[in-house]
Amino acid sequence: MTEPTPPERDLLAAELALGLLDGTERAEALRLCLSDPAFARAVDAWSIRLSPLLDGVPPVVAPERAWHAVAARIGAVPQLANDATVLQLRHWRRGALLLGAIAACLALFLVVRPAKIPGSPSVGVSQLADASGAAILGVAYDRQHGTLRLSQTSIGTATKMPELWIIPSDGKPRSLGLLAQDTKSIHVSREMQIFFENGATLAITLEDPGTAPHEAPSSTPILTGKITDI
Template identity: 30%
Template sequence: MKFHDPEKYEILAGEYVLGTLSGPARRRFEYYLGVYPFLRRAVDEWSARFNSVVERLEPVEAPPRIWEQICEENPELRKRFQPEGLWSSLNLWRPLALLASALAVLLVVYLNYGPRVPETFRPAQVAMINDPKAQEPVWMLGLMPEQKMLKVTAMHTKDMGPDKSFELWMLPGKGQEPMSLGVLPMNGTVMMPMSDEKMKFLVGSSGLAVSLEPKGGSPTGAPTGPVMYQGALYSI
């Protein structure tokens, strides 16, 4: 029997790891692998020899979506890194909130001293959605309670491909699910109608977040992609 001759079983183990052993010979080998510990050891040794090449390969950064998908697939990881992890990471954004509030002040100045607008068209609350890396505003939002409209102006938007959309979410407060406010425009200004319920929440909302979603917005009604930007509404 081949498996008792080290010369032979070592080669078979090498072929098993390489993958050249196929068909019935491979299945037979796998059977004996469960029977003889020395075969398992030979396989582990070959595997360690060959796969050490990985250390010398030039690393290639994997796209972030892979990590998201791994978490999505494994309940323990999803629990830890997705629902709360994603949305409670707001704390990390504190320094940005300062920048956002500074910009909001500028916005107030603009809205009050810029072109004259009838009183009822003035927003009551404003928000800036900023790009933390580029440090520039991506969208400017104004909430108009009279019209029950959210006025959204696209500024420095970044195209993420034809099959992606940015969706705006309101974070109503502790323990409550994010609520969709709609898909954001990539350019120009649009008026997004807000229901009474949304208006009620928006007034007391703790924050806004923008996630990357499939074209047209999240298919599930809850955010499915990574949070790309955040912001908060300020009363003026």
């Protein structure tokens, strides 16, 4: 593996801490973790830094059959495993239960995360949730480039398309346009960038594409989420 630059090492440490690596990438990162104490400390630091993001995610208990299937694939854990091994397994099991709910949003954040200037947040993130509170869409806003990245937008119907809105502190929705299926990123115009304040709300409604652009939503949003600077 080519020796990563300091910013790339920091990103790699974050991805390893979140469990976003697999295959060869994960194996190489683990080898680096074993051979480089500074990199190992960076992984630990990212784990601590990102752990508060788990607080708002309700735990989801996987069916017992899922753990039996895992055990069958990797071999049963010896009955006489020492306490450290048991604790480690419990740690990874808890992480696996929670990771799915936040991985999309965090992965999105890692992709767009530029070098951060102290006192000047450069990335805002949001999880747009439905009425039940289930997170459906991860969003990251790169303030430096005015780019909004989305985890997925396959949420339209046969006759209507999702329209994205920004709602700042004045409470007035402003359209960011219709989202075509599988849109991954959009550029936010300069006149709209000023409304992407910390705490502003992103919302999605289903609208008639034939009458776009719209001055205001025609229905109740199906997804909403507040922007949080990080």
